[in-house]
Structures are given as structure tokens and as C-alpha cells.
Amino acid sequence: MKYSELVSKLEKKFILTDIQIHQDNEINTIQIGNGTQPHTLYIEQAVAGPLKLVSCADHACVRCPCISQTSTNLSNQAVVALFNDANEVLAAEQQQEVLFSGILQYSLTHDHQAVIDFAATQLNNTLMIIDDNYRVLAYSHTFPFPDPLWQQNIDQGYSRLDFIQGIKKMLAQTKPSAQASYRFPCPVSPYQRLVARLYFQHELVGYVVMFNDQQDFTVAQQQLLPRTGQVLSDLLGRAAAFKDYQVSVRAQLLSDLLEGINVNAIKVNAQIVGYTVPQSMCLVVLKAADQLARLCQKMRERFPEALVVVYQERVVALLPGSLPTLKKITWSDLQQQLQCQVIVSNCYHDFFATKAQYIITRHTEKLSLQLQDQAQLLFCRDYYFAIMLDRIKQRDVLTAFIDPGVQQLQQYDLANQTELIMTLAQYIRCGGNQTITAERLFIHRNTLLNRLHKIEDLTGLDLKDSQLWFQLECSLQMQRLLASLNR
Structure with a gap:
């Protein structure tokens, strides 16, 4: 813990004056008396005058607001109070580092879902990750949570509109930071929420949200949430979970329509973007x-x-x-x-x-x-x-539905190197218009007429009967599909 951070926390209870920070040393231990050991905060007690917090070139004068006398007994009481409070702050910070180090170490060998469950256990609370389009990417399964809003967010895959409005209000009232967490209101639910921004490759990509149903959030939770969020953000980012952070x-x-995301979720997102x-x-x-x-x-x-x-x-x-x-x-x-x-x-x-x-x-x-x-x-x-x-699984059944006349033409084409099947198919596509059919086939109209007569002679079909065309077209399609499968 930095000297400046420790002093800042002690200022909430003690009156600190003449604060001078030159090196802002890392503090690992606290002692009463004088000394020059590195990473040590010394509480110096002069014969007269205020107590001092000294660490190498950094120092500050301390007065205890509840102790104004200068007797030795009361002076000792002030030293003990300051020593105990400083150690409590330092111990809490060190405990946070232990928790965070555990989460960080765990993330090296596990996927994001395992890490979010582990982090929820360490923070003793429920966690949810949403992207900057308010889509639910991941959530912890460690604790059951009674908030119906939490479950609705999960079920629809998107945050509810009132939930989103709470986050937007927080964004408008706070400065961008990857190191801070904020409470945000949600009028339709009695449960508390804490949120921190998530960044990936220096871009805001989402939020990590903590839910609490009983007590207020602890200092450790407030400080660890953004740091834990960044670990999860890195895991999700490398796994391309924030797939749309560079997309509008x-x-x-x-993309969500194509994925088949819940209809209500898509409606919410459409409302958000004004689509x-x-x-x-x-x-x-x-x-x-x-x-x-x-x-x-x-x-x-x-x-x-x-x-x-x-x-x-x-x-x-x-x-x-x-x-x-x-x-x-x-x-x-x-x-x-x-x-x-x-x-x-x-x-x-x-x-x-x-x-x-x-x-x-x-x-x-x-x-x-x-x-x-x-x-x-x-x-x-x-x-x-x-x-x-193509969706019919029993392909051999299709052969039974092919018109025998079409099968006859196929055999004739194979034996004689003719193009009667192609001619019939084009004739049907052109609605029986002989002129257009001949143009499409790049042949003379008389050549087309000869082919059509040949088709009628071989099959006994009356090609002027348009009611046959659909049956023949179906047969031609089935024949074409089966031929492609046999290649």
C-alpha cells in the first residue's frame, strides 16, 4: 500500500496536517518509534507536539480529534489508537491483495465461467458481466439470488430497460475509470447494485455488476470489483466474447437476430438504439x-x-x-x-x-x-x-416420384448425346414460349420444334398441356438433385 493511500484513509478519522509526500513509498509494516527501514511506516512520538507518520522522505503530522490533552497517558492512548487504525487499514489492503492474487492466479488456468464463479466466492456476492450493448455475457452460478430482475436479465439475454437506465445515469454522473466502482439505482428492485466499467484494448466494452440483498457493500468489495472485472474482461476479450466492441x-x-437471441431481448436492444x-x-x-x-x-x-x-x-x-x-x-x-x-x-x-x-x-x-x-x-x-x-433423408424415395417420361428422356440423352432434357427444362421455364426458348438455347426455332416433337414421340406427353408442366418441373428438379448427389 502506498504511503499516500494510507494517509488518505487515515484522514477519515484523524486530523492530518503538514503532509509532505516526496517518494510515496510502498508500506508493508507499521512500527512505533524512529527508524529508517524501507517500506516501514514509523509513528514518531515527540516530547511535545503532534505525532508524526514518517516513511523516509514522506511525513505528516497527526492529531487525534478525541484527544486534546498532552499528558503522557493520553499521548500513549493516541499512539495506540493511531497504530491500531493504521494496522487495520494496512491489513485490509493486504487481505484484498491476497484475494485478488488468488483470482488472478486462478484465471491463468481456467476459463471465464470458472473464474467468475471463483471471484463471486471470493467477493462473497453475485456477479454479472454485460457488454456495452447491455447484453448478458456471463454470470456467476455460485449463489442463488432472489432478485427477479436478475433472473429476467439472464432469461432474456439482455438487461432490462430500467436496469440500463440506471447504468446510463451512473455513466453520466461519473468520470471514466477502470479503477472505480459505483452504486446505481434501479427503482423496480429493492436490491443494491455495484457496477464498474470494463475495458479491453483501451476500449469501453462493458460492465461488471455486483448484486447484494442483505448488507451494504464492504470497502473490499468496492475496491476489488473493478480489478476483478478487468481480469474477466481480459479473459472474455481474448475469447472474442466482446465480438461487437468494434461493430455498431x-x-x-x-447479429443477435441471426443468432436467434430471445425475442424480448432483441426488442429491448432495438428500443435502446432507436431502431x-x-x-x-x-x-x-x-x-x-x-x-x-x-x-x-x-x-x-x-x-x-x-x-x-x-x-x-x-x-x-x-x-x-x-x-x-x-x-x-x-x-x-x-x-x-x-x-x-x-x-x-x-x-x-x-x-x-x-x-x-x-x-x-x-x-x-x-x-x-x-x-x-x-x-x-x-x-x-x-x-x-x-x-x-434436399431435406428428404430417404433419397432413394425421390426416384419413385420422377415422371417416367423424364426418365426415358434421360436414358435417350445418355445413349445418343442429345440435349432433350435441357430443352424440356428451358421450354417449361419459358412458359411454353417457343421463340424465347429457342433464343435461350441459342438454336433455330425449327431445331427447337424438332426437339419438342422428338420429346413427345418418346414420352407420349402433350407439351401443350400446361397442367403437366409443374409435374415435369418437379421431376426435372428431383432428377437434377439426385444427379448432383451421385457425382
Whole structure:
């Protein structure tokens, strides 16, 4: 303990004057009398005059407010009082160092959850870690705690709004410090709270909160909480728990949607950041080998109202807008500008269905690779049927559902090196329009007519019957999927 710290604590009970601190020595022991031993505080008693606290070049004069006489008996009483109080302060500080050293040592070989439980035991209280978006990252399991607000924070994964407002009030009234802890009010709960800021790589990343249901917080708890918090902050930071400390709060909102965080928790966070949940939206996923930060920035510039985040090594953007508005976006131009694969979900209306939409985009990406689709612009709607088929576990059952005419065409193509299957598929996609089909296949219209007649001769199908098209399209999709699985 530094000389200045000891003097500061003794000033709360004794009158100290003529304080002169030159070296601010570390104090380990206290003695009565004169001496020059290092790290020792001497209580010097002169024949006349006040007591002195001396440590090398540091000294201060002391008067005991309850003792004004100068008799030897009373003077001795003052020395004993000062000696006892100084030793009590020093012992408390040394005990704190023992506790903190234990926590620090424990953190070298255990993960953050084990450390927070151990720290809660050492501090004899319940602890919670929340990030700077008020998301619950960790909490101690050591003591059961009766506060319903504590449990609500845990259940929803986010701090309640009134809890957050208490912390914000504390932040507004105190100076930034990694060394201090503060009480903060929470009107909906009778339990006391102590909070300290957490820093990681010199950035404010969250808070460590201590709850107390019986007695007031001790001095040791108030002083150890911020130091313990920094140990936990370092563990969580190195484990990337503060994954969003360099990302905007809006980005974290989308990240939590994709993670499937509790709905109520997301509503709280949306309220905190002032985000209005859109009535209609779509999800866009960008896949690139690198430069994800650049893609993020470009998407934010192009769509200022969008939520954009890097998630699972992809850039994910939630674009608000009605169906007509979203249809006006020229997706091919966007893909050309970004120079990466772009996957676009259908327009949807449930904000909390975003995770499901993301899963569909990833499934679309997977199937495009499986089906050897080289397109850099993918629309999930084009893969819905294939996605449903892909979820069928008994793949051999699919063969039974393929139209026998399609199977006949497949065998004919293999035997004769023809492209009747491809012709049929394109004809159906073009809605039976022969001119467009021929253009898409880069063949003469007469060549197309010859192929269509051949298909009808081999299968007995009437291709003018549009009611057959859906059945044939399903068969073609199943055949294509099964072929990709057999490669």
C-alpha cells in the first residue's frame, strides 16, 4: 500500500496536517518509534507536539480529534489508537491483495465461467458481466439470488430497460475509470447494485455488476470489483466474447437476430438504439474470399437504412422496404459493383424470421455448389423446391416420384448425346414460349420444334398441356438433385 493511500484513509478519522509526500513509498509494516527501514511506516512520538507518520522522505503530522490533552497517558492512548487504525487499514489492503492474487492466479488456468464463479466466492456476492450493448455475457452460478430482475436479465439475454437506465445515469454522473466502482439505482428492485466499467484494448466494452440483498457493500468489495472485472474482461476479450466492441450497435442487433437471441431481448436492444422494426424486408448475403469490411462499408453506403454485419465469414444485410421498392433494386448491377456472390432472400414481413431466412440463403448457396450452378447472383426463390427435396433423408424415395417420361428422356440423352432434357427444362421455364426458348438455347426455332416433337414421340406427353408442366418441373428438379448427389 502506498504511503499516500494510507494517509488518505487515515484522514477519515484523524486530523492530518503538514503532509509532505516526496517518494510515496510502498508500506508493508507499521512500527512505533524512529527508524529508517524501507517500506516501514514509523509513528514518531515527540516530547511535545503532534505525532508524526514518517516513511523516509514522506511525513505528516497527526492529531487525534478525541484527544486534546498532552499528558503522557493520553499521548500513549493516541499512539495506540493511531497504530491500531493504521494496522487495520494496512491489513485490509493486504487481505484484498491476497484475494485478488488468488483470482488472478486462478484465471491463468481456467476459463471465464470458472473464474467468475471463483471471484463471486471470493467477493462473497453475485456477479454479472454485460457488454456495452447491455447484453448478458456471463454470470456467476455460485449463489442463488432472489432478485427477479436478475433472473429476467439472464432469461432474456439482455438487461432490462430500467436496469440500463440506471447504468446510463451512473455513466453520466461519473468520470471514466477502470479503477472505480459505483452504486446505481434501479427503482423496480429493492436490491443494491455495484457496477464498474470494463475495458479491453483501451476500449469501453462493458460492465461488471455486483448484486447484494442483505448488507451494504464492504470497502473490499468496492475496491476489488473493478480489478476483478478487468481480469474477466481480459479473459472474455481474448475469447472474442466482446465480438461487437468494434461493430455498431445496429450491426449487433442483426447479429443477435441471426443468432436467434430471445425475442424480448432483441426488442429491448432495438428500443435502446432507436431502431424501428420494418414491416417488410429482405436479406442479402454476400460471399467473398476477403475484404469483408470493404463490402460492409459499400452496403452501408448504398443502403443507409440497412442493418449490415459480418457473420460467419459473410456480409449479411437486412434491407427494409416494401416488395415494390425491393423489386426496383437492380441486383445484377449491385453484383457487378461488389464483385462477389450475392444471394437474395424473398421479401418477408416477420422481423424475427430473419434467422430462418438466413438459413435458407445458406442452403441456397450450398445447393448452387452442389448443382454446379456458377451464377454469382442467386435468388432463394429459385431454389425453394430443391431445398425441400434436399431435406428428404430417404433419397432413394425421390426416384419413385420422377415422371417416367423424364426418365426415358434421360436414358435417350445418355445413349445418343442429345440435349432433350435441357430443352424440356428451358421450354417449361419459358412458359411454353417457343421463340424465347429457342433464343435461350441459342438454336433455330425449327431445331427447337424438332426437339419438342422428338420429346413427345418418346414420352407420349402433350407439351401443350400446361397442367403437366409443374409435374415435369418437379421431376426435372428431383432428377437434377439426385444427379448432383451421385457425382
